[in-house]
Structure formats: C-alpha cells, structure tokens
Amino acid sequence: MHSAVYLPPPRIGRVDASRPLRISVIGAGAMGRRHARVLASRPSSFSLASVMDVDGATADDVAELYGARRAATEIDALASADAIIVSTPIRAHADTVRRALASGKHVLVEKPIAASAREAAVLVALAESYGAARLFVGHSERFNPVVRALARLVEPSSVRALELRRVGARPSPREEGALLNLGVHDLDLAAYLTRSPLGFGHAAGERDGSGAEERAHVLTRTESGATVHIYVDQRPADGIRRRTIALATRTHVWHGDLLTPSLVRTCRVTSSHETIPLDTEEPLLAQTLAFTLAIHGGMPSEIATARDGLMALRSAERAARQVQAARLENLPRRPRS
Secondary structure (H helix, E strand, O other), X not given: OOOOOOOOOOOOOOOOOOOOEEEEEEOOOHHHHHHHHHHHHOOOOEEEEEEEOOOHHHHHHHHHHOOOEEOOOHHHHHHOOOEEEEOOOHHHHHHHHHHXXXXXXXXXXXXXXXXXXXXXXXXXXXXXXXXXXXXXXXOHHHHOHHHHHHHHHOOHHHOOEEEEEEEOOOOOOOOOOHHHHHHHHHHHHHHHHHOOXXXXXXXXXXXXXXXXXXXXXXXXXXXXXXXXXXXXXXXXXXXXXXXXXXXXOOOEEEEEEOOOOEEEEEEOOOOOEEEOOOOOOOHHHXXXXXXXXXXXXXXXXXXXXXXXXXXXXXXXXHHHHHHXXXXXXXXXXXXXO
C-alpha cells in the first residue's frame, strides 16, 4: 500500500497594492462579458489579465473587445492573474473554484456559489482551511443603489417585515428553477439587510414540464423576528422584468425599485413621502472594488462571503424541496389493482 502524501495548502502571498490587480475572467458568457467590461473600465484599479471560455470563439470576441489576452486553457488563465472571476455555467462553478483555490488565487464566483449546498459546503471548508478570506460570491444586488441606501439608513434590528419580488423573463426554459436562478439573490438580501439568518419557512410554487419551478412564493422569518415574503418568477406571461423591495419598520415603510432605481420612504404616522437620493455607482463595479479591497486586507461588509453564499443556497434548496413535495402530494394517485 502507498502511504498518503500530505500536500500543504497553497501559499497565499500578499498582492502588491501599488499596481492594478490582475484578474482573469473564466466563463465569457453574458456575465463574463459584463465583468470584462467593468475590469477594462478602471485600469487604475484592475487589469483584465485574460479571458477564458470553453468556446474559444466567444473568448476571442470578449478578449478582443476589451483589449485582453485570450487564455487557451484554465491553467493559463490562473497563471496570469492574482485573482479570478468565475462566471461559468452554474454546474461548472464548483470544479473551477476548487482548482482556482488550489492554485492559490483569490476568487469571486457568480451566484449561486455552486449547483448544490453540498458542493458549496466543500468550497467553504476548503477556502477557510487556507486561513484567509479569499472566496467571495457575486451577490451583486447588495451593491444595488436601493439596497445600499437601505443598509445605510435602516438599523437591521428594526426591520419588521420584508417583501421582495423578482420577475425575469427568459426566452427559453432553464435547467435551474426560479429559486436557484433568482431566489438566492433575495434570500441573501433578506439575511443581509436584517443581519440575521433565515429560519425555517414555507414555500409554494409551480413547476414546468422538466420539474424545475417556474415561479415560487417563500414565506419565512429571520432569527431576529422579521417576516419575509419572497416571490420569484422566471417566465412571466407579460415578459416584463420586475425587481422590487418593500421594507417595514415600526416608524416607516420603504418602497424600492431596483431596476429604476428609486426608493421612497413613507412615515407611518403622517403618511408623508420622501424620495431618498441614491448613489450612481454601477453595482458590478462597486462589487469588484470591494473584492479588491478584501484582497488587500480590508473586509467590506457589503461583499458576500463564501459562507453567505452557502446560507442563501441552503435556503433556496429547502424552499425548492417544499415546492417539489407539494407538487407530488397533489399528483393524482394511481388506483390500486
């Protein structure tokens, strides 16, 4: 028998803060293209080291558009960068992140962190075993101007109720259900804005022919006592995108449109309305700047850690199981022979 060989975790050296952070993008689809644009837009802060995709033509297109090098392989992309942004299809997240971590790179992975909570837990344990906060998740809605204003102006413990609605039209069916594809955003926001984990709740919804839920309602509570209602629909009949939030405290109700964006605060006593000024920084740029700050030793509270991503994914899976269980209960029973 061969004895086990111990391989120490990769050495994580400090990144030189005097030069732009070199970041490679792995996965050059819609989100990868957006990340590449943001990285190329701020040469004083970032350097788009390379772009890699299993579809070489797609990678060539994005790399040429933003003046970057196309990495022929994942190994090449990892070798050329200080940090990696992973925007591959969801089911490829875990393998790509694991290899990036093993190569000693800081990683920002698009949401959800992985295709399953089991995979996500492995990534969290791996990242934490290296003794550095180095794996983050692209829950970019935390950087939406509406959410940033709420996080700044509302004391988390004062939140009594939250209602979040996310409707996103899709031209074709997706392998992932609405809760995994869309719901993780709002499950994360509920925990983030209340600074409290979500407790056990109830979910109901409708599934398509493949079994993936097209739309779902989630009703739950945070451990701090806030009531949370989340509605997601990835194939609305009217094809119109909507992303709204309503937050209630003892004294005020806040209504926000995350697409406009706009935020109005209403006083419960006087019914007077106040439009809240919002910042204009692009959420994806703000998130990338926070990622850079975290790599250089800061720890901005806005950016979602790997453990935050795991918690949101666990909540989405739990809700999806309830939708599936309700569907099975409602199926007609076969008569006994």
